[in-house]
Amino acid sequence: MKKLFKILIIAFMVCVLFIPSFSYADQVHRVTPGESLYRIGEKYGVTTNELIQNNSFLKSPNTLFVNQVIIIPETGQSxxxxxxxxxxxxxxxxxxxxxxxxxxxxxxxxxxxxxxxxxxxxxxxxxxxxxxxxxxxxxxxxxxxxxxxxxxxxxxxxxxxxxxxxxxxIPGSKSNTQKPGSGVLVDPRAEKYPDTFYFKGSSNSRRIALTFDDGPDEIYTPAILDILKAHNAKATFFLLGSKVKEQPELVNRMIKEGHTIGNHTWTHPDLRKVTNERLVSEIKQTEKAIMEVSGLTTSIMRAPYGAANESVIEQLQDLNYKVIDWNIDTADWRAETTSDEILINTLTNVTEDSIVLMHDSPADRSATVRALPELITTLNRNGYTFITTDEMLDVQAYR
Ligand SMILES: [Zn+2]
The missing domain is CATH 3.10.350.10 (LysM domain)
Structure with missing residues (x-):
């Protein structure tokens, strides 16, 4: 009796640990040989049209590649x-x-x-x-x-x-059956500060800028760099100054392998809530650390949490920095986000010239590392290339 109770308790714990806080509407399907969108739709009970709408990254809905990812929309979830x-x-x-x-x-x-x-x-x-x-x-x-x-x-x-x-x-909830199309999100900050604040490119071509924040990290950064190298993909790393000093060789590896590095402050504060003196020292201290390690002086940055209001943007403008936000959030910063959810969050929202928010630190980023090869392969096969933010936005990464 006692034993059974123990088993029940353990079973319960296992369930609790593995059920995410939020269920997601969509699920990931990996294409097998001979499959068409129609067949996949039949399998999941959705129409070809719904599949096309939910996978607007597809270059040609008639040509699927084996092992590529298709995101299956699901309705009626709570x-x-x-x-x-x-x-x-x-x-x-x-x-x-x-x-x-x-x-x-x-x-x-x-x-x-x-x-x-x-x-x-x-x-x-x-x-x-x-x-x-x-x-x-x-x-x-x-x-x-x-x-x-x-x-x-x-x-x-x-x-x-x-x-x-x-x-x-709240998207993804019960009554929400409307799927994000290729709608372009407008950010008034980019309109007000067109030479300082960016959240996506404007070339209307199939280019993606992957960005990795909060590193470098001794475990996850090398894994991410290996994947990027294997797929010949370039990315941008927004570095914390405090970590740059700990991982100088990783900073130099990023540069050597064609990636761009940017400034992400020293202690990751919400810049809207600090004094100008503190903002300047967060940026300058990080700039100095990066310079000492790499010989490069950064001129692009990402605000921690993306928290940049007009005052923050103007202070950064005074420091001659370009502020790089994003238009696709993989939500990999949430501990519960799985690699499938990262694929869903990205592939159902991706548009031409997207800047994608990801993280290589500070917590367990194994979901990010797992999602990355499939994400790159799926988008690559649909005509997307992966470039740095400075290339996408045609700005100077260093001065
Ligand atoms: Zn960050």
């Missing part, structure tokens, strides 16, 4: 949330902008006070009401969706302007 330490039903209801009653009903909770850590709750809503202090980034993080997907879903043109009380639709 958002799930895993209870964390310190959560109460009230806090969760606030988080998702749904009533406690609705949560209790959807999960048949008899006692609202007894939630346990790891418990899976179904969230019976696809909307969220903006609270004071919220940013689009924070909301995206809360729901485990990309900022790009969230902005697209709600037709937001300005990522900095959401207002308290605004109701946002």
């Amino acid at each position: 958002v799930t949330y895993r209870v964390q330490a310190g959560d109460s039903l009230y806090r969760i209801s606030q988080k998702f902008g749904v009533s406690m009653e609705a949560l209790a009903q959807a999960n048949r909770l008899k006692n609202w006070d007894t939630l346990y850590i790891g418990q899976i709750l179904y969230v019976p809503s696809d909307s969220y009401t903006v609270k004071p202090g919220d940013t689009l980034y924070l909301i995206a993080q809360k729901f485990g969706v990309s900022v790009t997907a969230l902005a697209k879903e709600n037709n937001l043109n300005n990522l900095d302007y959401i207002y308290v009380g605004q109701v946002l639709t």
Whole structure:
């Protein structure tokens, strides 16, 4: 009896550990010999048209390559949330902008006070009401969706302007059957500061700029560099100054293998919340470390969290830096994101001249490393090449 109980407990733990906090609408299919889109659609119960819409990166829907990835759209899925330490039903209801009653009903909770850590709750809503202090980034993080997907879903043109009380639709939830097409997201910061702030290219050609933030990392960076080398793909690494000193040989390997390095500050602060003196020292200290290691002086940077408002952009402009944001967020910064989810997040959103946000540090990036070869191969075979951000944007990476 005791043994059975133990087994049940272990089985339960295993389930909890492997169920992600949020379920994703889509799934990954790998093409086998002889398969057509029609056949794949039949297999999953979706139409060829739905497949084409969900895989707008396909160069020719009639020519699939063996082992390439196709993202299968799925409807009728609901958002799930895993209870964390310190959560109460009230806090969760606030988080998702749904009533406690609705949560209790959807999960048949008899006692609202007894939630346990790891418990899976179904969230019976696809909307969220903006609270004071919220940013689009924070909301995206809360729901485990990309900022790009969230902005697209709600037709937001300005990522900095959401207002308290605004109701946002969370992508990937129940009533959302609309798929991101090849719609181009507008960023007013790029319009206001066309020579300083960039989030995508404008050549209308099949070029992708992969970017890796927060490194270099002694484990994941070499693995990523090996994959890029094997596929002859170039990328951009936004480095933390504090880590540059620890991994000088990796910095030089990046440069030697044709990648671009950029500045990502020293301690990764939200630059909107620091003084000008601190901002300048974060950039300059990192610039100096990179210069000492590589002999190069950086002139492109990425703001930590992408948190750059007009004031931050103007301060960086004064330092003669170009600010490089992104238009595709792989969400690999979330610990729970799997390699399949990275493929889904990228392939369903990718457009010409996309800048893709990825990470080679500081946590476990094995999902990123696993996703990368399939991502590159699938896009390569559909006519995409991988270049550095400075090449895509035609800006100087170094001065
Ligand atoms: Zn970062």
